[in-house]
Amino acid sequence: MKVRVLASGSKGNCILVSGEQTSILIDAGLSMRKIKEILFEIDFPVEKIKAILISHEHSDHIKGAGAIARNFRIPLLVNEATYRVGLRRFGRIPELIHFENGQKFTFNDLLIDPFSVPHDSVDSSCFLISERGYPHKLGVITDLGYPTMLVKEMMKKPSTVILESNHDIDMLINGPYQWWLKQRVKGKNGHLSNIQAIELLEEVLHDGLKNIVLAHLSEVNNKPDLAFNSMQRFLKERQAMCNLFIAEQYKPTEWIEV
Ligand SMILES: [Zn+2]
Numbered sequence: 001m002k003v004r005v006l007a008s009g010s011k012g013n014c015i016l017v018s019g020e021q022t023s024i025l026i027d028a029g030l031s032m033r034k035i036k037e038i039l040f041e042i043d044f045p046v047e048k049i050k051a052i053l054i055s056h057e058h059s060d061h062i063k064g065a066g067a068i069a070r071n072f073r074i075p076l077l078v079n080e081a082t083y084r085v086g087l088r089r090f091g092r093i094p095e096l097i098h099f100e101n102g103q104k105f106t107f108n109d110l111l112i113d114p115f116s117v118p119h120d121s122v123d124s125s126c127f128l129i130s131e132r133g134y135p136h137k138l139g140v141i142t143d144l145g146y147p148t149m150l151v152k153e154m155m156k157k158p159s160t161v162i163l164e165s166n167h168d169i170d171m172l173i174n175g176p177y178q179w180w181l182k183q184r185v186k187g188k189n190g191h192l193s194n195i196q197a198i199e200l201l202e203e204v205l206h207d208g209l210k211n212i213v214l215a216h217l218s219e220v221n222n223k224p225d226l227a228f229n230s231m232q233r234f235l236k237e238r239q240a241m242c243n244l245f246i247a248e249q250y251k252p253t254e255w256i257e258v
């Protein structure tokens with residue numbers, strides 16, 4: 001199984017996961033036209049995509065989901081509460097598959113383990129995903145205010161993790177956002193900062209972790225170099241044999257072998 005982050009950040013998120021038999025999108029927070037364009041650019045046939053897995057209802061995660069589901073005639077995998085609050089934006093969906101956080105399920109040969117995280121949404125899901133017959137797991141852990149015990153447990157399992165590193169705390173505090181928004185971003189239902197991402201890894205770094213993709217970086221309150229360098233410094237200190245990537249808003253990552 002391999003993964004490629006097509007876009008990441010507050011202007012839209014979309015991840016392409018491609019297994020031997022089944023490929024899916026995780027979130028579709030850009031317009032269908034834009035997502036089709038990116039797939040064309042990276043030379044990935046749209047008809048290979050068999051479903052869209054939805055993390056939560058914020059528009060940077062679901063903007064194009066309904067249109068893609070209808071256009072590609074593929075199911076939406078979404079928990080019930082998220083579907084309900086996203087209903088108007090999703091529109092008519094040809095096929096719905098509901099999952100519940102905490103209950104593993106399979107979609108074709110993909111094993112999906114959705115779990116709850118604290119965020120200002122109705123029932124956010126993060127995911128561990130693996131492919132039948134293979135031990136390696138992908139973790140998708142973005143859009144959370146802080147790492148709960150459950151998140152720490154889940155973080156010990158993946159070989160590749162897409163991990164939120166949303167803001168630099170000083171840039172956020174001294175930046176242009178209004179106070180209510182600053183508070184929202186750094187609050188318990190907001191987003192993980194660069195330092196929170198490092199502190200989380202301090203606790204859960206394991207030999208099996210081969211790839212870290214820093215994701216959902218704020219364009220206003222973060223700089224890719226800042227997030228990358230501070231994480232790289234930490235990994236060096238721990239002598240971790242781990243590749244580090246940055247997921248960008250306007251440029252897909254390379255393929256990463258999970
Ligand atoms: Zn988001």
Ligand SMILES: [Zn+2]
Binds near residue numbers: 056058119121143
């Ligand atoms: Zn969100």
